[in-house]
Amino acid sequence: MEKIVSDLKKIVPFKDTVESGDIVLIAAKKPQMLVYALVSDIVRDDTKHDEWWIVSMHILSLPPKKITWILRTEQMSGQEIFSIDGEERFMKALVFDSKKTPAKDDSQQEKKSKASLHRIK
Numbered sequence: 662m663e664k665i666v667s668d669l670k671k672i673v674p675f676k677d678t679v680e681s682g683d684i685v686l687i688a689a690k691k692p693q694m695l696v697y698a699l700v701s702d703i704v705r706d707d708t709k710h711d712e713w714w715i716v717s718m719h720i721l722s723l724p725p726k727k728i729t730w731i732l733r734t735e736q737m738s739g740q741e742i743f744s745i746d747g748e749e750r751f752m753k754a755l756v757f758d759s760k761k762t763p764a765k766d767d768s769q770q771e772k773k774s775k776a777s778l779h780r781i782k
Contacts, residue, residue, distance in 0.1 A: 662690045662742050662749040674756040679703070679738050683754040685718065690749040697721040698728070706731055
């Protein structure tokens with residue numbers, strides 16, 4: 662699993678944190694798979710003394726599947742590999758940066774704001 666995680670970190674832009682609304686990549690060793698999930702909620706698990714979180718996610722598959730895991734911060738933020746039912750898992754949020762265009766002068770921005778859609782018959 663360490664090799665898979667190491668390879669993923671070379672090619673996938675990951676965040677250091679995770680929060681509701683993030684897309685995470687989940688890797689599993691058995692069965693070997695990579696899936697994306699949308700984090701829908703992260704709530705503190707008050708039944709535990711240590712810092713554990715109830716993480717609700719929607720696996721982005723057909724059909725979508727809702728899952729809930731109880732994880733520590735280090736596990737849900739990709740700082741450590743963890744086990745569920747004896748099988749290793751890895752989870753980390755992805756970075757989706759929108760490419761920022763360089764600032765344009767006022768005349769170019771004005772032209773852009775005047776653009777409109779035209780209906781073609």
